[in-house]
Amino acid sequence: MNGYWHILKHELFGLFISPSTYVASFYFLSLLGIGFRFFIEGFTNTAWILPPLSSLVVGLTFGAPALVPFLTMRSFAEERRLGTLETLMSAPVGSFGLVLGKWTAALFFFLIICALALCFPLLLWYGFPEQAVSLGFNVLEHWIGGCAFLAIFGASFTAVGIFASCLTKNQMVAGMLTFTLLTLYLAVMAFTFGEHQNISSPSDLNQFLQVGLGSLNQGLNKAQHFAVGIIDLSTLLHQAVLTFLFLGLSALQVERLKH
Template sequence: MTQGYWVILRTEIFSLFISPATYVSTFYFLALLGVGFRFFIESFPATNWILPPLSSLALGLLFGAPALIPFLTMRTIAEERRLGTLETLMTAPVDAVSIIAGKWSASYFFYLLICCGAYSYPLLVCIIFPSQAESLGFLKPEHWIGGFVFLMSFGASFCAIGIFSSSITRNQMVAGMLSFSLITLYLAIMAFSYGEPTKIDEFRSYDDLFAMVGGSLHRGLDKIQFFALGVLHIPTILHQLIVVFFFLSLAKLQVEKIRH
């Protein structure tokens, strides 16, 4: 089973590497992010920005994810279902779990690669302008780790959403738009509940119920304030893992459905 997972992961990464769409989307995304980063570090002292400037990248990548993740995930299952290659894949001794997990890992891996690309901007600042990097707080390793862990956890759940969207349709455009809307919705709910002063302790209304079982949906974005400073908020990471589990199991159900 693990063997099938690794093979699928390798092949998926390979096909992402040879796909022109990946390069085009990565190029545009990183170029935009780079320009944004340059103007951000020029202007942030005049704004209400209180987090370390490094966390702007994490937020940029997070809010850019709705545009980026669909490019990485929409083809995976939808296109394979349309072409029928998913069935071919199933004729080999692999199970649905390996297929889903492999495809998810591949897109996740690629997302992390792009994150690394984005994080090379502050690295460049550190190399070219060491004194500026110091005053910008780029030399604190905990800020790097915290931001990246934040991205890692949310990237994982976004990729899972993308894989799920891809698994429920045969049309990759529909899959792309679906994952775009789902991720945007996810971000929007987190952003709307941002900073709302409520506390979950007792059940008083449906809001509280939502807050209890919604996981990161309820004020998940707040936690960037922790991660940006290098405080890893473990429940947030676990919440994202639950989201990953949830969407990947749904995707697995979908893939298994075509076998009946």
């Protein structure tokens, strides 16, 4: 555990002094802010039926493939390129501890950016309190549901990024791989949006496989629940399983690199 904390501190320090993370965060938040501002302006004419705050949550989720690679691509690929991974592995920390430390740091930074993005509705509230109330920004459960959704999906997204970084020495390749995997993940969620499964009694192999995939193809349907303040336990657990899977695969890859 001691090793885990050292890795975490080291990684966080690395992220906070890296100009690339600041540049990525700047562009990401700028685009999100502009998008949110125009969304609010045209809100009355849109077909958006969920609370307006959820648009920011959806924006952050679908924008994640552009952000997460910048946070995770360095973690193992850079170490391998510089040849410092061997030194790191000689430290008294296991492969899983190493992976966990780097993942926690990436997740922490992702959550900081989410928190900064959530400042947009807070700024609207500060400047125009009446409008914020009429847009439902004063409803606490919308905030809790949105934050829970971002936290759990952020965890699985960063785990995918860490796994991609383990596979190659090249940062760019790791970044592209993360982008591709996350885009694919979101595409599956978007294509299956609106299709509900009969999870109680899957009658054929196709349904059985779909149920086994969990929120990989039902996540966006459940986003509607989180948006109104309903925390769906099975979605949380599905994402936890997915995070565990990619962190486990990353640990296996790191273990393989030892030999």
